[in-house]
Amino acid sequence: MTKILNLVLVVFSFLLTTTCLYSQPGGKALNLNLADFGAKPNDGRDDSKAFTNALGKCRNNPGSTLTIPPGSYNFQNKKAMEFEYKGINGQYGEDVQGVFFKPKGEYVIALDFDKFKDITINAEGVTFIQEGWYEGVSITNAENVKIKGLTLTHKRPPFTEGVIINSTAEYFDMKIDIEKYPFLTGDITGRVHYYDTEKNILYTGPADKKELLDKETIRIYSKLNPVVGHICILRHCAHNRAGILIKESKNIVLEDVTINSQPGMGIVGHRSEDIMMKNLKVVPAEGTVTSTNTDATHFTSCKGKITFDGCEFGGQGDDCTNVHNYYWSMFDESGKDIRISVEGADLHALSLDYPDMGDTLVLVSRSNLEPKEYYFVEGVQTSVKDWKVVVKLDKKIEFDVNDYYMTNLTRRPSVEIVNNIVNSHLARAYLIKTGNVHMHGNYIRGSSGTAIQLGAESGWRESGPVENILIENNRIIDCGYGRGRQKGTAVSIEVNGIRTPLSKLNKNIIIRNNIIDALGDVAVYISYSKGVNVTNNEITGSKNAVSIENSESVILNNNGKLPVIIN
Numbered sequence: 001m002t003k004i005l006n007l008v009l010v011v012f013s014f015l016l017t018t019t020c021l022y023s024q025p026g027g028k029a030l031n032l033n034l035a036d037f038g039a040k041p042n043d044g045r046d047d048s049k050a051f052t053n054a055l056g057k058c059r060n061n062p063g064s065t066l067t068i069p070p071g072s073y074n075f076q077n078k079k080a081m082e083f084e085y086k087g088i089n090g091q092y093g094e095d096v097q098g099v100f101f102k103p104k105g106e107y108v109i110a111l112d113f114d115k116f117k118d119i120t121i122n123a124e125g126v127t128f129i130q131e132g133w134y135e136g137v138s139i140t141n142a143e144n145v146k147i148k149g150l151t152l153t154h155k156r157p158p159f160t161e162g163v164i165i166n167s168t169a170e171y172f173d174m175k176i177d178i179e180k181y182p183f184l185t186g187d188i189t190g191r192v193h194y195y196d197t198e199k200n201i202l203y204t205g206p207a208d209k210k211e212l213l214d215k216e217t218i219r220i221y222s223k224l225n226p227v228v229g230h231i232c233i234l235r236h237c238a239h240n241r242a243g244i245l246i247k248e249s250k251n252i253v254l255e256d257v258t259i260n261s262q263p264g265m266g267i268v269g270h271r272s273e274d275i276m277m278k279n280l281k282v283v284p285a286e287g288t289v290t291s292t293n294t295d296a297t298h299f300t301s302c303k304g305k306i307t308f309d310g311c312e313f314g315g316q317g318d319d320c321t322n323v324h325n326y327y328w329s330m331f332d333e334s335g336k337d338i339r340i341s342v343e344g345a346d347l348h349a350l351s352l353d354y355p356d357m358g359d360t361l362v363l364v365s366r367s368n369l370e371p372k373e374y375y376f377v378e379g380v381q382t383s384v385k386d387w388k389v390v391v392k393l394d395k396k397i398e399f400d401v402n403d404y405y406m407t408n409l410t411r412r413p414s415v416e417i418v419n420n421i422v423n424s425h426l427a428r429a430y431l432i433k434t435g436n437v438h439m440h441g442n443y444i445r446g447s448s449g450t451a452i453q454l455g456a457e458s459g460w461r462e463s464g465p466v467e468n469i470l471i472e473n474n475r476i477i478d479c480g481y482g483r484g485r486q487k488g489t490a491v492s493i494e495v496n497g498i499r500t501p502l503s504k505l506n507k508n509i510i511i512r513n514n515i516i517d518a519l520g521d522v523a524v525y526i527s528y529s530k531g532v533n534v535t536n537n538e539i540t541g542s543k544n545a546v547s548i549e550n551s552e553s554v555i556l557n558n559n560g561k562l563p564v565i566i567n
Contacts, residue, residue, distance in 0.1 A: 029063030029118075034073075041071020041126075048075045051111060062117040070125030074155070080108040080132030084156065087133065087263070088236045090187025100133075101239040101264070103350050103387060110134040116142040124149030124256065131155045133263050135241035142249040151258040152243050156182060158263035159290045160190065160234040162218060167228050171221045174232040178215055186212050190234030193317065193426065194226055195289045201424045201446040202233075202289070202315070204483045210234075235293040235317055239346065240264030243292065246272045247349055250304075253278070259292060260285035266316065267297040270349030271411070274304035277311055284315040289424075291315035296425070298348050299323045301411045308416070314423040319449075319484070323415055324433035324462040326353050327364070327405035336378070336393045340406060345461035352382055354389040359410035363397065366405055368502035369458055369465070369495060373399070374409075407463040417442060427484030428453050435467040445477040449484020450492045452476075455506050455528070459497030465505035465528075466493075472510070477517045478541075488525030489542065490516045495528045504530035504552060511537060518542035522565070526551050534559055 032054055039050035051073070058064045083106070087096045100107060110130060113119070116139070128150060130136060136152045139145055160181040162174030176184070192207035205224035213219050220232065243262035246252050246269040258281040259266040266282040269275055282296035295318045299306055306323060313320040328340035342353055355361060355377045363372040379392035414436035422429045424446040430439065431453045444451045454466045471491065480489025487494060493506050506529040516523050516539045523542040526532050527549040535557045539545040545562035548554055556564060 027061035030057070030061050030065075032057060032064055032066045034066065034068045039073060041069055041073060044074060046076040047073040048077060048110075051075065055112060058119050059115055062119070065120040065122060068121070068123040068126045072127040072129055074129045074131060075110050075134070076131045077108050077110070077134070079106070080110075080130075080134050083108070083133045084131075084158070085183050088156070088158075088160075088183040089185045090189045092189075094189045096189070096237040097239045100237070100241065101346075101350070103347070105350070107241045108132070108134050109138045111137045113137060113139040113142055113145060115140075116145050118144045119146075121147045122149065123147065127151045127153060129153055129155050133158065133237075133240065135245055136262065137244040139245060139249050139252060140247045142252070144251045145249070146253040146255065147257055148255045149257070151260065152262070153260040153285055157261045157285075157288065157290070158236055158293060159261070160184065160236070161288055161290060162232050164226050164228050164230050164232055165217075167225050169223060169225050171219055172224070172226055172232070173213065174218050174220065175216055176218060184212060184218075188212055188218055188234070190236045191238060191293075191317070192220060192222075193233040193235065195231040195233060196227070197230055199446075201478075201481070202426050202448060203481075204426065204448070231289055233290050235290070237263040237293055238317075239294055239348070241350075242266070242268035242348075244268075245349065246270070246275060247351060248272065250274060252276070254280055257281070258283070259296075261290070262292040264293060265295045265298050265348065266292040268348050269297075269299040269302055269306070270351055271301045271353070273302060275299070275302065276307045276309070278307075278309045280308070280311040282313050282316060282320075289315055290317075292317065294318040295320070295322060297321040299413070300348055301325050301353050301408065302413045303411045305414045305416065308418065308420050310419050312421045312423075313429070314425055316425045318425075318427045319431055320422055320425065320429045320447075322431040322433075322462070323413065324431070324456075325407055325411055325464060327407050327458060327461045327463045328353070330397070330401035330404065330406055332401060333390055336396050337390055338393060338397060338401070338406075339388065339390050341389065342461055352384060352387065352389055354380055354382055355391060355408045355410065356380065359408055361391075361393070361406050362409055363399065363404045363406055366403055366458075367500045368498050369405075369456060369505060370502055372404060373397075405458070405461075405463075412464070422447060422451075426482075428486075429479070432466055432469070433457070433462055433464055435469075437466070437469045439469075439471045440473045442474045444474065444479060447479040447484070448482035449480060450486040450489055451479040452491045453486055454491070454493045454509065455495045457496040465495060465507070466509070467507040469509040471514065472512045474514045476514065478519055480519050485520065486525065487527070487547065488522050489520040490518045490523040490539075492525045493527060493529050493532065494525065501550065502528055504528055504550070507531050509533070511535075513537065516540070522547040523562070526554060529554070
């Protein structure tokens with residue numbers, strides 16, 4: 001009897017200890033290895049359970065390090081695989097984005113880093129193969145997290161590529177590899193893009209009806225008449241969940257991380273602070289020309305510093321990055337309380353946007369974005385269920401809120417973009433709508449839109465104007481040949497979406513010592529700006545080096561022999 005009682009006590013003690021390790025916060029820092037959770041690289045089997053258990057142990061033991069042995073690992077989830085299959089074979093129709101890209105849209109998280117604290121993931125030489133459509137890595141409510149060496153890809157890419165084998169004035173045919181791109185049926189859907197195999201650039205063009213002629217051939221009706229031998233790309237979703245989400249988190253480092261594909265954006269950061277990307281690559285996998293279906297990276301309502309150091313971008317269906325805050329619409333509640341909401345624009349993290357107590361907000365004119373009045377935040381109430389944010393200000397708004405937006409001056413991060421490489425993608429390379437930015441040593445080639453765009457875009461509700469910008473020692477080649485081109489093809493400083501003329505909102509900008517092989521009418525366009533210095537740049541290729549409108553205190557010196565336009 002005594003032996004039985006002792007055995008029961010031992011078993012109970014073991015179970016209690018194990019439960020504490022997995023469920024109690026504040027455990028001791030551990031050195032973990034994914035192999036100890038049952039994962040074996042390169043076996044093609046589902047490793048989702050091993051990842052989930054290992055990450056759960058990290059969550060409950062701050063300060064831990066998880067090492068993933070080199071090799072390929074597969075992640076399966078039935079619901080995510082259903083999303084992928086239906087999205088690719090046409091069951092959702094053309095508007096796949098409309099199914100998933102909404103606050104209450106269904107989604108599956110693969111690697112969940114929620115509430116991680118002081119965690120390092122060593123994943124050098126690791127390829128994470130997603131079978132299905134996921135939010136690949138979800139870093140939320142986390143602090144001091146580092147991921148090193150992870151590659152995110154898909155067993156079945158969220159796009160289909162094919163070589164154009166026949167082209168007429170009415171249609172063209174593309175041949176596909178059915179082993180690489182399964183799931184296609186008679187209902188062929190997707191945004192149509194193209195890749196010039198001679199110039200090595202992506203481009204867009206019209207496309208109408210699509211049909212499957214046989215299991216290896218898709219016919220697309222279009223008057224583009226693309227060149228035989230070029231590649232046609234069907235991106236089976238536009239916006240969707242991010243490959244890596246960073247939300248409500250602080251001190252996040254992504255080092256030597258690669259994203260080869262994603263049915264939405266590569267990285268989305270929202271309401272986070274101090275994000276470092278070192279040697280990040282958002283580039284096509286070997287044998288393809290496509291990476292993410294939309295932006296490579298996108299950061300909203302962040303603060304602290306965002307760093308891109310030695311990163312590489314290419315093949316994505318939209319910008320390399322966009323750093324901005326939002327212009328909120330306002331609705332009266334009572335007294336000093338005001339309801340705020342982002343209206344008529346995308347919330348890329350699919351999360352509420354709101355200020356913190358103590359933040360500084362500014363009221364700006366809807367017609368020209370000029371500041372009207374400043375406020376401090378004394379309280380914030382949020383409801384995800386009702387999708388509602390109510391802010392208590394330090395004083396009542398004495399103006400008609402229908403004539404104004406409000407934006408948060410506190411959440412405007414500094415940005416450093418250094419020694420990055422951009423090769424062949426759609427839209428703009430760098431969209432900057434914040435202050436204190438340094439861009440130097442970058443190589444930008446083949447952006448279909450403007451290489452560097454500075455300034456607010458109120459049409460997208462993306463604030464705000466820029467100040468204290470230094471762009472130096474960059475190489476910009478053949479950008480602005482297509483979609484996303486602004487008034488300047490290399491650098492465009494402007495404010496978009498306004499209804500009436502405005503004052504000089506962009507301030508203190510230096511563009512120096514850059515080599516620019518430009519296209520189009522204007523290489524560098526400057527508008528609604530004050531204090532701009534464009535000096536010692538080698539500008540060739542475009543019709544005009546610089547065009548200036550509605551600006552003051554602009555200095556131009558030693559920028560080559562091309563003409564300058566001053567209006």
